[in-house]
Amino acid sequence: MLNYIILGMIFDCTASGYDIKKYIEKGIGIFYKASYGSIYPTLKKLTEDGLVTVTKEEQGARQKKLYTITAEGQQIFLKWLSEPISPEEGNGNNSHLARVYFYDKLPYETVKQQLLDYELNNTTYLRKLLLLKDNFQSPDIQGKYYYKISTLYYGIAILQETIRWCQFIRGREPFENFLNKGGLNNE
Amino acid sequence: MLNYIILGMIFDCTASGYDIKKYIEKGIGIFYKASYGSIYPTLKKLTEDGLVTVTKEEQGARQKKLYTITAEGQQIFLKWLSEPISPEEGNGNNSHLARVYFYDKLPYETVKQQLLDYELNNTTYLRKLLLLKDNFQSPDIQGKYYYKISTLYYGIAILQETIRWCQFIRGREPFENFLNKGGLNNE
DNA sequence: ACAAACATGTAATAAGTTACATGATTGG
DNA sequence: CCAATCATGTAACTTATTACATGTTTGT
Numbered sequence: 376m377l378n379y380i381i382l383g384m385i386f387d388c389t390a391s392g393y394d395i396k397k398y399i400e401k402g403i404g405i406f407y408k409a410s411y412g413s414i415y416p417t418l419k420k421l422t423e424d425g426l427v428t429v430t431k432e433e434q435g436a437r438q439k440k441l442y443t444i445t446a447e448g449q450q451i452f453l454k455w456l457s458e459p460i461s462p463e464e465g466n467g468n469n470s471h472l473a474r475v476y477f478y479d480k481l482p483y484e485t486v487k488q489q490l491l492d493y494e495l496n497n498t499t500y501l502r503k504l505l506l507l508k509d510n511f512q513s514p515d516i517q518g519k520y521y522y523k524i525s526t527l528y529y530g531i532a533i534l535q536e537t538i539r540w541c542q543f544i545r546g547r548e549p550f551e552n553f554l555n556k557g558g559l560n561n562e
Numbered sequence: 563m564l565n566y567i568i569l570g571m572i573f574d575c576t577a578s579g580y581d582i583k584k585y586i587e588k589g590i591g592i593f594y595k596a597s598y599g600s601i602y603p604t605l606k607k608l609t610e611d612g613l614v615t616v617t618k619e620e621q622g623a624r625q626k627k628l629y630t631i632t633a634e635g636q637q638i639f640l641k642w643l644s645e646p647i648s649p650e651e652g653n654g655n656n657s658h659l660a661r662v663y664f665y666d667k668l669p670y671e672t673v674k675q676q677l678l679d680y681e682l683n684n685t686t687y688l689r690k691l692l693l694l695k696d697n698f699q700s701p702d703i704q705g706k707y708y709y710k711i712s713t714l715y716y717g718i719a720i721l722q723e724t725i726r727w728c729q730f731i732r733g734r735e736p737f738e739n740f741l742n743k744g745g746l747n748n749e
Numbered sequence: 750a751c752a753a754a755c756a757t758g759t760a761a762t763a764a765g766t767t768a769c770a771t772g773a774t775t776g777g
Numbered sequence: 778c779c780a781a782t783c784a785t786g787t788a789a790c791t792t793a794t795t796a797c798a799t800g801t802t803t804g805t
Contacts, residue, residue, distance in 0.1 A: 376792085377792080377793085391755095391756075391757090392756080392757070392758090393755065393756050393757080402710065403713065405691070405713070405714065405717045406713070406717065408794095409793090410793080410794060410795080411756095411757075411758075412758090412759085412760095412793075412794060412795070412796090413792075413793055413794075415757065415758055415759090416758090416759090416792095416793095417792095419758095434801095434802090435801080435802085436800085436801065436802090437755075437756070437800090437801050437802070438756075438757080438801095439755090439756065439757090440756090440757080468655050472713045472716060475709050475712060475713055475716075476709065476710055476713050477709070478709035479706065479707060479708060479709050479710060486709070504592070508737075514736075517736065517737065519666065520666060521666060521731070521734060522662050522663065522664070522665035522666050522673070522731070523589065523663055523666060524737065525662060525727070525731045525737075526590065526592070526593070526659045526662055526663050527592065528727070528737055528740050528741070529659060529662075529724075529727050530592045530593065531741065532723045532726070532727055532740070532741070532742070533720060533723060535741075535742060536719045536720060536723050537716075539719070540712070540715070540716050540719055544708070544709070544712045547708060549701075549704065550695075550704065550711065550712075550715055553715050553719070554715070554718065554719070554722075555719070555722060563764085564764080564765085578783095578784075578785090579784080579785070579786090580782095580783065580784050580785075596765090597765080597766060597767080598784095598785075598786075599765075599766060599767070599768090599786090599787085599788095600764070600765055600766075602785065602786055602787090603764095603765095603786090603787090604764095606786095621773095621774090622773080622774085623772085623773060623774095624772090624773050624774070624783075624784070625773095625784075625785080626783090626784065626785090627784090627785080750805100751804105751805090752803100752804090752805090753802100753803085753804085753805105754801100754802085754803075754804095755800100755801070755802070755803090756799100756800085756801075756802100757798100757799085757800095758797100758798085758799090759796100759797080759798080760795100760796090760797080760798105761794105761795085761796085761797100762793100762794080762795080762796100763792100763793085763794075763795095764791105764792090764793085764794100765790105765791085765792085765793100766789105766790080766791075766792100767788105767789090767790080767791095768787105768788090768789090768790100769786100769787080769788080769789100770785100770786085770787080770788105771784100771785085771786090772783100772784085772785095773782100773783075773784080774781100774782080774783070774784100775780100775781085775782075775783090776779105776780095776781085776782100777778105777779095777780095777781105
């Protein structure tokens with residue numbers, strides 16, 4: 376995963392390992408973290424595989440290694456990006472978001488198709504959970520297993536929001552209409 | 563994590579490694595998966611640490627190892643369960659749910675406190691994201707970085723649902739009032 | 750002067766997955 | 778009889794984290 380994220384982050388601008396860490400924090404820090412202990416070794420491997428090249432830049436005594444994506448690197452990245460979002464992706468770990476983050480680099484038709492597939496997978500899964508929940512309707516079961524059941528309802532709520540989000544961004548609707556009113560909102 | 567989940571799963575009933583796998587699938591399979599390649603070694607370590615004991619049961623030529631939690635195991639489990647849900651927990655990976663799943667074993671006051679803390683952390687985070695989103699309001703930025711921005715809105719939506727869920731289950735309200743109407747719902 | 754940020758990296762460890770390897774029992 | 782399920786485990790590998798180790802430059 377990190378290898379693709381690095382390729383995406385330097386897709387149209389050269390950067391150092393240190394820079395990449397900051398790009399990740401600023402860009403997808405909400406749902407993905409990477410430490411130097413993983414970034415530097417990954418950069419090394421990407422170099423060995425010929426997906427990036429490195430140029431040393433010296434500013435006085437301070438050294439800096441700038442990484443540039445190669446044509447093969449771009450190809451590999453775009454291939455990964457075009458692949459469908461697998462059902463496990465986004466299921467718990469939000470790694471589907473890392474993919475979507477880079478969707479501005481993909482043709483609109485591809486994006487639409489992947490988002491539709493992802494939405495359908497989520498809908499299928501939601502249907503299953505909605506049926507499951509019906510097994511836990513009696514008051515005595517809800518009393519004894521309240522919190523166990525609550526995790527099921529959490530899953531349902533998150534799936535519903537995910538589906539709503541998919542439908543919304545598939546249509547590239549303006550975000551001002553996205554947020555639910557109610558709760559805390561700063562307008 | 564898996565060590566605690568196993569302790570929780572056999573907290574009040576003895577089970578085999580095979581059983582545990584099924585309990586996990588049935589119970590928290592929505593947001594957590596475990597393979598035999600992690601379950602059996604973990605069971606071995608728990609035995610070495612004295613948190614579980616094992617008894618061999620032979621049914622004909624078929625052997626089965628039944629694991630029972632020890633007093634120390636129960637103590638360690640309840641200690642873990644009582645700890646606050648850390649902010650990273652639930653942030654991307656939904657491991658907070660594994661904790662909540664076992665909350666029926668905890669005094670109501672403890673549960674209420676942990677859920678309140680967790681809700682507050684989420685609220686703080688939500689406030690930060692709501693401010694962040696204001697930096698991306700101009701139409702040309704939304705055109706160029708639509709999908710990047712979409713991940714921010716996803717985060718906001720999920721946080722809002724998480725907070726709503728926290729408030730709801732903190733009050734132990736009946737689930738019939740939880741689900742949002744609209745979208746696909748089977749009633 | 751000193752803290753924060755810039756900058757790169759390694760070693761030990763953690764926590765798991767996947768594929769392999771083996772065999773018994775049950776239900777149709 | 779044969780597929781599915783029951784039942785346990787190991788070996789190689791993946792992917793990351795944490796702590797360590799080192800040194801520079803900028804801003805106050």
